[in-house]
Amino acid sequence: MNKNIRILIAKPGLDGHDRGAKYVARALKDAGYEVIYTGIRQTPEAIVKTAIQEDVDFVGLSLLSGAHNELFPRIVNLLREKGAGDIIVFGGGVIPESDIPSLKEKGIRAIFTPGTPIKDITDFIETVK
Amino acid sequence: MQELARRVIKGDIRGIAKAISLVEDGVETVKKEALIDSLYPHCGHAIIWGITGPPGAGKSSLLDRLIEQLRQDKQKVAVIAVDPSSPFTGGAILGDRLRMQKHAVDDAVFIRSMASRGHLGGVAGATGDAIKIFDAAGYDHIIIETIGVGQTEIEVMELSDIVLLVLVPGLGDEIQALKAGVMEIGDIFIINKKDHDGADRLRTEVEYVLSLKNGAENTTEHPITMTSATLNEGIAEAYSIIQSYYTTILKNGNLAKKRKNRIENELKHIALSKIKESVDKFLNIDDRLDSWVEDVFQKKVSPYKLLNKKINKFLQEIDWK
Numbered sequence: 001m002n003k004n005i006r007i008l009i010a011k012p013g014l015d016g017h018d019r020g021a022k023y024v025a026r027a028l029k030d031a032g033y034e035v036i037y038t039g040i041r042q043t044p045e046a047i048v049k050t051a052i053q054e055d056v057d058f059v060g061l062s063l064l065s066g067a068h069n070e071l072f073p074r075i076v077n078l079l080r081e082k083g084a085g086d087i088i089v090f091g092g093g094v095i096p097e098s099d100i101p102s103l104k105e106k107g108i109r110a111i112f113t114p115g116t117p118i119k120d121i122t123d124f125i126e127t128v129k
Numbered sequence: 130m131q132e133l134a135r136r137v138i139k140g141d142i143r144g145i146a147k148a149i150s151l152v153e154d155g156v157e158t159v160k161k162e163a164l165i166d167s168l169y170p171h172c173g174h175a176i177i178w179g180i181t182g183p184p185g186a187g188k189s190s191l192l193d194r195l196i197e198q199l200r201q202d203k204q205k206v207a208v209i210a211v212d213p214s215s216p217f218t219g220g221a222i223l224g225d226r227l228r229m230q231k232h233a234v235d236d237a238v239f240i241r242s243m244a245s246r247g248h249l250g251g252v253a254g255a256t257g258d259a260i261k262i263f264d265a266a267g268y269d270h271i272i273i274e275t276i277g278v279g280q281t282e283i284e285v286m287e288l289s290d291i292v293l294l295v296l297v298p299g300l301g302d303e304i305q306a307l308k309a310g311v312m313e314i315g316d317i318f319i320i321n322k323k324d325h326d327g328a329d330r331l332r333t334e335v336e337y338v339l340s341l342k343n344g345a346e347n348t349t350e351h352p353i354t355m356t357s358a359t360l361n362e363g364i365a366e367a368y369s370i371i372q373s374y375y376t377t378i379l380k381n382g383n384l385a386k387k388r389k390n391r392i393e394n395e396l397k398h399i400a401l402s403k404i405k406e407s408v409d410k411f412l413n414i415d416d417r418l419d420s421w422v423e424d425v426f427q428k429k430v431s432p433y434k435l436l437n438k439k440i441n442k443f444l445q446e447i448d449w450k
């Protein structure tokens with residue numbers, strides 16, 4: 001037995017398209033991780049409480065609605081407030097290249113835009129875990 | 130006492146979550162055992178429920194509704210939802226909490242998903258220890274949702290005070306499944322998806338099978354109730370049936386019997402795994418296996434002869450009193 005990596009895949013915001021999130025969840029499962037999937041339209045509070053209860057190592061946020069600049073940093077900050085700033089947050093979805101530097105500055109460790117090979121995500125997980 | 134145990138007893142959410150990971154990962158054995166030992170005096174207050182039944186029967190959806198009922202009664206609830214790990218990659222999708230997610234922001238509800246990590250029996254190997262953590266942390270009800278694959282799910286019986294068996298119409302060959310030993314697992318039978326065709330017929334079948342089982346020696350009543358989790362129907366009835374079932378087993382002594390039986394199983398399990406561990410260490414099985422295989426293959430020695438000799442030597446050296 002050893003420490004298994006646990007990842008929460010969550011969809012904040014109002015858009016109802018979770019095909020991408022589900023695809024990533026399944027791919028991460030196939031890569032050997034334990035993936036918790038909570039469905040669409042999750043509030044930052046719900047995501048943060050879930051991440052803490054599930055004691056995940058990573059939170060992957062998927063968002064297509066364009067609210068990433070508010071919601072992603074909000075979640076990072078809430079995690080920090082709750083003493084869970086060690087949980088690593090990454091994001092995915094339709095995110096303009098120009099938004100990425102400021103998101104990273106605000107504590108989102110990586111952004112994966114549509115079409116990113118899964119291997120990039122698993123490499124990231126293995127490097128920073 | 131460890132800092133972690135103190136945090137659990139205080140009900141600190143992150144502490145509880147970390148404690149569960151500790152028992153789940155099972156790497157730091159000494160720390161894990163010390164944790165459980167310091168929590169044990171604080172256990173025994175919670176009512177432990179199991180919910181089992183085939184995948185897709187509506188276990189998680191029903192739990193979502195039952196949590197609503199428990200919350201109306203101001204009860205603190207913990208859920209342990211088990212899903213299978215892939216035997217090939219070890220990965221898992223833990224999707225049960227999706228259906229209960231509206232309780233995520235309620236501080237009196239703690240939902241924890243667990244992958245089976247190769248453990249058989251419908252639950253995870255660490256489920257029993259996780260129950261103790263929630264119990265010591267002050268949750269009034271701890272509910273285990275099993276993987277849901279049938280007869281092999283007996284372990285949930287050993288862990289729970291009350292087992293809800295969820296059945297649904299339309300899975301085909303229901304009666305076969307009912308005969309094959311699944312029925313013994315349930316204390317209370319919930320026929321979910323009563324909005325679907327065939328629910329009444331299934332109820333009749335379940336009643337029939339139970340009447341066969343309730344022969345001379347079996348005097349326990351097994352209530353049957355019907356629900357629709359999605360339409361939110363029959364939930365209050367199911368809840369009150371569960372409550373009165375609990376009162377019954379509390380009064381007639383069956384609860385205490387079950388709990389003693391649980392301790393008995395647990396002690397046996399700990400004893401056996403510790404013995405196995407020491408035998409493994411003493412005989413150094415992994416390292417020697419290759420040469421043993423060679424000897425047996427070459428017919429230099431027969432399997433029983435080889436191992437009886439080794440094991441007798443081990444038994445002579447331990448002081449087993």
Ligand SMILES: Nc1nc2c(ncn2[C@@H]2O[C@H](COP(=O)(O)OP(=O)(O)O)[C@@H](O)[C@H]2O)c(=O)[nH]1
Nearest residue numbers: 184185186187188189190321322356357358359
């Ligand atoms: N029609 C109907 N569908 C239900 C009912 N309860 C659950 N479902 C649906 O059945 C599917 C499986 O439910 P879930 O709770 O995940 O089942 P589990 O695998 O046993 O936990 C979901 O799509 C639910 O919406 C019910 O009472 N009636």
Ligand SMILES: [Mg+2]
Nearest residue numbers: 188189225274
């Ligand atoms: Mg389920």
